[in-house]
Amino acid sequence: MKNKIVTLVSPYFAWSDFQKTFTLLKPFVLQYKKAYFVLSFILFIQIFFTLAFAWFFGNLTDAAISSNLDRIKALVPIGVGLILLNIITTYIYIIYETIAINGIKKDLKSYLFSHILRLPAGKLATLESGNLLSHFNNDIHSIDGVIGSSLIELIRLPIIYIAVFIYLYQINPIICFVSLIVAPLAIGFGVFFGLLLRRNNRRIYTLFGKINTILNESFSGLTVIRSFTLEKLTFNKLLKKNDELYRLEIANSKLRAWFFTAGELLCSFYFLFSLCLGAYFVFTGEMTVGSLLIYVNLVNYLVNPLTGLAAMWASFQRSATAVERLSTVLDLEPESYGLPSYNKAINTVSSIRFQNVTFGYEYNQIIFDRFQLEIPVEKVVALVGPSGAGKSTLFNLLQGFHKPSEGDVFINNRSTADYSLEELRSAVAYVPQETFLFSGTIRENLQIARPNVTEMEITQACSQAFLHDYIMSLPEGYDTKIGERGIRLSGGQKQRLAIARAVLKNAPILLLDEATSALDSETELYVQKALQELMKNRTTIIIAHRLSTIQNADVIIAIENGKIVQMGSHEELLQNKGLYEKLYNIQYGREKRKPFRAVAE
Numbered sequence: 001m002k003n004k005i006v007t008l009v010s011p012y013f014a015w016s017d018f019q020k021t022f023t024l025l026k027p028f029v030l031q032y033k034k035a036y037f038v039l040s041f042i043l044f045i046q047i048f049f050t051l052a053f054a055w056f057f058g059n060l061t062d063a064a065i066s067s068n069l070d071r072i073k074a075l076v077p078i079g080v081g082l083i084l085l086n087i088i089t090t091y092i093y094i095i096y097e098t099i100a101i102n103g104i105k106k107d108l109k110s111y112l113f114s115h116i117l118r119l120p121a122g123k124l125a126t127l128e129s130g131n132l133l134s135h136f137n138n139d140i141h142s143i144d145g146v147i148g149s150s151l152i153e154l155i156r157l158p159i160i161y162i163a164v165f166i167y168l169y170q171i172n173p174i175i176c177f178v179s180l181i182v183a184p185l186a187i188g189f190g191v192f193f194g195l196l197l198r199r200n201n202r203r204i205y206t207l208f209g210k211i212n213t214i215l216n217e218s219f220s221g222l223t224v225i226r227s228f229t230l231e232k233l234t235f236n237k238l239l240k241k242n243d244e245l246y247r248l249e250i251a252n253s254k255l256r257a258w259f260f261t262a263g264e265l266l267c268s269f270y271f272l273f274s275l276c277l278g279a280y281f282v283f284t285g286e287m288t289v290g291s292l293l294i295y296v297n298l299v300n301y302l303v304n305p306l307t308g309l310a311a312m313w314a315s316f317q318r319s320a321t322a323v324e325r326l327s328t329v330l331d332l333e334p335e336s337y338g339l340p341s342y343n344k345a346i347n348t349v350s351s352i353r354f355q356n357v358t359f360g361y362e363y364n365q366i367i368f369d370r371f372q373l374e375i376p377v378e379k380v381v382a383l384v385g386p387s388g389a390g391k392s393t394l395f396n397l398l399q400g401f402h403k404p405s406e407g408d409v410f411i412n413n414r415s416t417a418d419y420s421l422e423e424l425r426s427a428v429a430y431v432p433q434e435t436f437l438f439s440g441t442i443r444e445n446l447q448i449a450r451p452n453v454t455e456m457e458i459t460q461a462c463s464q465a466f467l468h469d470y471i472m473s474l475p476e477g478y479d480t481k482i483g484e485r486g487i488r489l490s491g492g493q494k495q496r497l498a499i500a501r502a503v504l505k506n507a508p509i510l511l512l513d514e515a516t517s518a519l520d521s522e523t524e525l526y527v528q529k530a531l532q533e534l535m536k537n538r539t540t541i542i543i544a545h546r547l548s549t550i551q552n553a554d555v556i557i558a559i560e561n562g563k564i565v566q567m568g569s570h571e572e573l574l575q576n577k578g579l580y581e582k583l584y585n586i587q588y589g590r591e592k593r594k595p596f597r598a599v600a601e
């Protein structure tokens with residue numbers, strides 16, 4: 001039986017929830033301890049006001065009934081003073097509460113973003129982009145339950161309950177004791193509804209994430225949606241989730257309505273009961289009318305704190321769900337302590353070596369098994385092989401995006417694990433298959449290559465990438481906006497912009513992931529020329545999809561299933577009947593050998 005109850009309750013209530021929530025938020029809350037100190041101080045003043053106002057009304061009533069004008073005259077300035085002080089403290093309270101809550105949210109947002117930026121590629125790949133956005137847009141905004149007024153209420157409500165209880169006990173102990181009977185009922189209600197709300201909130205937050213993912217994917221994959229006429233399907237997918245969310249929100253509001261109605265009912269009955277009992281005591285002469293007024297003013301504080309605590313519990317459950325979701329990201333170990341920034345510590349490269357590298361992205365997956373490769377420095381090395389052979393994985397290992405489970409990658413006879421991430425990545429210029437452009441101007445997209453690039457370096461790099469003339473033909477030149485809201489660059493122009501970025505980065509190692517899409521021969525020629533300039537005096541590794549582009553490579557390495565099966569020059573490999581010749585024949589056919597050699601001189 002006991003185990004059954006534990007199993008039933010544990011999804012809703014776990015001590016670890018409290019621990020997790022407070023451990024995660026503690027450092028952020030401590031940053032604003034001054035604000036919390038002011039809020040706590042005001043809290044005590046407000047408790048004093050609550051009692052003082054009740055005392056004021058009661059005494060004023062008694063003074064009026066006994067026609068004591070002097071007493072009335074003495075009480076009026078006290079009432080005015082209390083009102084003024086109350087206004088001032090309320091004002092200060094609002095300001096400091098905003099400072100604390102928004103400050104914590106701001107810090108948490110920055111911390112979360114920097115944490116995500118520092119996560120290893122493998123772990124980041126497991127997180128959905130929609131969920132990541134949802135952490136910023138929904139989860140962080142839902143932590144009020146543990147950092148805002150609810151936290152203050154947690155302190156205020158028990159204190160106000162005790163203070164009012166003691167004060168009213170002096171006036172009439174019997175009515176006070178009735179509140180003790182109501183207390184367990186009020187707390188029970190709150191806990192029950194709070195737990196139900198928690199279950200719904202979990203589902204709601206998961207749906208927020210899913211909806212964000214659908215939206216995110218739809219906007220970035222709009223072309224695919226259109227060409228496969230997936231509009232209706234995508235719309236229905238969103239519609240389904242949206243309906244589900246709507247139903248859950250309605251269910252949530254019904255729960256909240258039940259909860260508040262039950263609380264209200266309890267308070268009203270208790271109020272009515274105490275009023276009748278009080279009226280009876282006035283009738284028997286055991287209480288004055290003024291005392292009854294004090295009672296009427298304060299009696300709600302004997303039940304409200306209890307239902308209030310329950311409401312706070314419900315709000316806590318909401319926040320705990322949000323924290324639970326945030327901790328799925330924050331619990332992941334980042335790969336560096338600080339945020340990497342450009343740091344060119346490796347100026348020249350004397351050796352690059354993969355030594356006994358064993359690696360798989362997932363547990364039990366083996367892509368490389370004791371892989372050995374020495375990359376000749378300041379040469380052009382081309383990697384060829386069928387899809388899935390492991391070419392991109394070699395790039396990932398060299399840049400430290402993933403770490404080998406055994407063995408090591410060495411640069412200048414030093415393990416890449418011993419370089420900081422910023423040293424390692426600043427030594428590599430990577431030209432990906434698809435160039436990513438940030439929204440902003442052409443200049444801004446080039447400036448990201450390295451800090452403090454000069455105007456002259458930018459124009460030189462663009463000239464070297466055969467892009468300068470085109471940029472200058474645009475009305476706003478280098479200030480032309482590109483990216484989401486700007487002009488669209490063609491595939492070849494994007495590639496050349498990526499090459500210009502690599503020229504500006506001026507790193508000793510160049511990694512080129514050749515674009516699979518074929519360019520027209522003129523653009524191809526420009527891209528090839530730009531690349532040849534870029535490759536001078538650098539150690540270049542190219543993943544070649546179109547074999548036409550690598551005939552001049554110093555070494556071609558053919559990889560299959562994570563193993564080197566051939567190595568040599570274009571001519572050497574063509575003469576051997578092996579993987580390279582097979583790939584070459586698939587792409588060009590024997591009869592087309594001649595035109596192949598004419599490209600990109």
Ligand SMILES: Nc1ncnc2c1ncn2[C@@H]1O[C@H](COP(=O)(O)OP(=O)(O)OP(=O)(O)O)[C@@H](O)[C@H]1O
Nearest residue numbers: 125361362367385386387388389390391392393394
């Ligand atoms: N993030 C990942 N998680 C799990 N497996 C992966 C991941 N990335 C790649 N793989 C797997 O690793 C293997 C090697 O992939 P890799 O991308 O290195 O091949 P490739 O030779 O570059 O292929 P392509 O020429 O098609 O780009 C493949 O079987 C692929 O499915």
